[in-house]
Amino acid sequence: MIKQKIKKLRTEGLSLREISKKLNSPYSTVRRHCKNIEMSEQGKKRYHSKVKGVVKYIKIKEGLNEEKVRIISNLLFDGAVYKVKSHYSVMYVNSSKELIDQFMGDMWRVYGVKPSSFEIFKTYYRVKYLSKQIYNDLMDYFDSFSTSDPRCSIPSLILDDARFKIIILRAFWENEGSISKEGKLSADLINFKVIKQLSNLHNEFGLKHNISKYWKNKWAYKLFLSRSKENYQRFLDLNLLSKANVTRGHFIGRKKIDVLKEYFNNKFVP
16 A cells, blocks of 8 residues: 555655655655656656756656766765755865866766856865755755764665675775875774775675774774785775875875875885
8 A cells, every 4th residue: 555655656746755754654665666657747847846056957867877876975975965945055075176077077977967166275176066956866865965964874775786886985985085104094984884884895895994983073983904915906906096186194185096006016016
């Protein structure tokens, strides 16, 4: 009975989140039953009737592909998806122009839109999109994109798909990863649930690591790789740091991958 109610509401143009709240049904259940359900013409009009912040109608393809997962992953670690009153925003911030260009390219391929604003600061770039349609589409996959929110976690829709696992792992290291003067590779998050999910991914890809807990105004978690030739070689083979820049410390301004390769060659290659 609940399955039929879910499908009926979807054809009438309700979002997955609206259906979940209306029927008091788990979001994962709603998403499963709505798969491949097409809205009626009236439903499509209803779904897009409150869209603000975009000049044109955006035709959004249901489901995930590699570009959309990369968008989602980058927003999780170094971006924001938020609503302020009637304004719906998607924002990505990074010091690497390559990562910003990649993000804008993915947004164009997935949603067919250019940024509402593109800002250049002394040490980073910021790109923003204003669209209720895009906001709603992204929020169909996450309860929250803020890792400071306890509701935030990586959905099984991504973690259970072999195509997407490496994408979110790369985004984690590109956005959160760092390499010290001594060659230590580490990455920090304040969300224990997400860092545990990422730890499981590291295990799946054969990357030996540890997690430590520390206090810095609030509890946070540091994932760091075991420093062995085999482990670092595996990390390099997976191409987990190709575009990110060092933003502070001894190697500021250099690409992280170049610093890592230099350390690897000096430490492990005769």
